[in-house]
Amino acid sequence: MGGFQSVQRLALFCLAVLISAPHALADGKFVVLDATIESEALSQELETMQGDAMLQDVADAVNALFIVPDDVGLRFSECEESNAYFSAEDMEITLCVELLSEMDESLKETYPDEDDRREAVAGAFTATVLHEVGHALVSVLEIPVTGREEDAVDQLSAWVLIEADMADAVLSAAETYYTAEAQEADHETLADEHSLDQQRYFNMVCWVYGSNPDDNADLLVDWELPEARAEQCPDEYALINKSWSALLAAHLR
Numbered sequence: 001m002g003g004f005q006s007v008q009r010l011a012l013f014c015l016a017v018l019i020s021a022p023h024a025l026a027d028g029k030f031v032v033l034d035a036t037i038e039s040e041a042l043s044q045e046l047e048t049m050q051g052d053a054m055l056q057d058v059a060d061a062v063n064a065l066f067i068v069p070d071d072v073g074l075r076f077s078e079c080e081e082s083n084a085y086f087s088a089e090d091m092e093i094t095l096c097v098e099l100l101s102e103m104d105e106s107l108k109e110t111y112p113d114e115d116d117r118r119e120a121v122a123g124a125f126t127a128t129v130l131h132e133v134g135h136a137l138v139s140v141l142e143i144p145v146t147g148r149e150e151d152a153v154d155q156l157s158a159w160v161l162i163e164a165d166m167a168d169a170v171l172s173a174a175e176t177y178y179t180a181e182a183q184e185a186d187h188e189t190l191a192d193e194h195s196l197d198q199q200r201y202f203n204m205v206c207w208v209y210g211s212n213p214d215d216n217a218d219l220l221v222d223w224e225l226p227e228a229r230a231e232q233c234p235d236e237y238a239l240i241n242k243s244w245s246a247l248l249a250a251h252l253r
Helices: 005-020 040-048 051-065 097-106 114-140 149-163 167-177 197-211 233-251
Strands: 030-032 072-077 084-087 092-096
Touching (some): 005 051, 030 051, 051 072, 051 114, 092 097, 092 114, 097 114, 097 167, 114 167, 149 197
Parallel strands (some): 030 072, 072 092
């Protein structure tokens, strides 16, 4: 299958940061734990999609960037649902293997070529892991957050990837939210702690556009980013960059 170049780019970017920055001592790190999967079919799917390798690459990249006081586990599990979440009690990020299947399915129309789709899935998956890493950082580093934490860690994930020259991964993640099912919102969806999937889609597209409007002008048409929102995107991304840089300054290697 594909070589998951997007995940490898993140690892190389973070390695460069680690080499160039003063080294700081820390006891904790993000650690990949053994998968807990009973289904042979799901185990095979995880192996086919090189999920364990992707997760280790992301863990290596995150460890090259962030200083944490205690270990945080990352584990693939069979959940009977497509999900990912951080447990502060267990100090563990769970990534449901079903999530990879759903991402693959949601990106089939945009990426009919299997290798291209695997690369897109790898990017979307990386964004999801970084989203959960954001929850872990907010918890273990006691980072203050105003507004929805879910929105804040969406911003963190996008910021890390954009700064690592991986805006394509942010766009792949955005695509997984813009599905036919997402167009219908019931009361439970509207009351959820997450923004609506369509809003998450446009937020991510906006931040990519705002990070470099000249190079990303195609997002206005091809990704249907409204001009009224696009005008605000450079300021939005500048604020994200300034805010997360300040909040994490003491915890970056």
